[in-house]
Amino acid sequence: MTWIVLIFAGVFEMLGVNAINVYTHNRTIKALFGILLFFGISFICLSIAMNTIAMSTAYAVWTGIGAAGGAILGMLFYDEPKNFPRIFFISLIIGSAVGLKAIS
Template structure:
């Protein structure tokens, strides 16, 4: 259950990052509220996951999901570079996260 919470924590972090971009562009109360809710849920789920998972592993996976997911969403929705180098390093993040799961 804690691994599922950790995955959702990473997804909510991705949502929070999207809302940062939305708030930066629109400066609306709704965007700010969604930003706060996204990160609050993310931190709550990360805290829950860390009750049984090692801190280093949980934090690495959480930030990996947020980093890789945010980068992919930036490529898909905001026209950020899709160079092969960026894709290779995203793959390295994902492989590292899977490796941490396998040894934990």
Template sequence: MAWISLILAGLCEMFGVAMISKLHKDRNWQTLVILILGFGASFILLAYSMKTLPMGTAYAIWTGIGASGGAILGMVLYGESSDWKRIVFISMVLGAAVGLKLVA
């Protein structure tokens, strides 16, 4: 259950990052509330997963999902560069997260 909550925490982190970009464009209180809820859920789920998982592993995987997911969302939703070098490094981040899962 800890791994599921950690993955959900990373997805909520991605959502929060996407809402930051949306807030820059829309500047309304609804977007701000959704942003706060996304990051709040992310921290709550991360804290829950850290009851079972080692802090270093949980934090590394959480940030890896958030960072790589944010970069992918930027490419898909906001037209950011998607050249092969970015894809390679995003893959390396995700591969490191999988590696941590295998050894934890």
């Protein structure tokens, strides 16, 4: 169950990064509220997960999901490059997060 909470933390971090992008292009209160909401939920979920998962593992998985997810969102919705090296290294980030789960 704790790993699911950690995955939610990473997903909300990814949504928070996306909300920052929206806010930089469209400075509205709604976008600012999205940043605060998504990162707030992300930090709460991360702190819950860190009660049973080691801090180093939880933080690495959390940032990995956020980084890989942000890059994937950028490729899907913001016309960022979709070349092989980029996809390869995103896959390495995801594989590393899975590997940390496997050895924990």
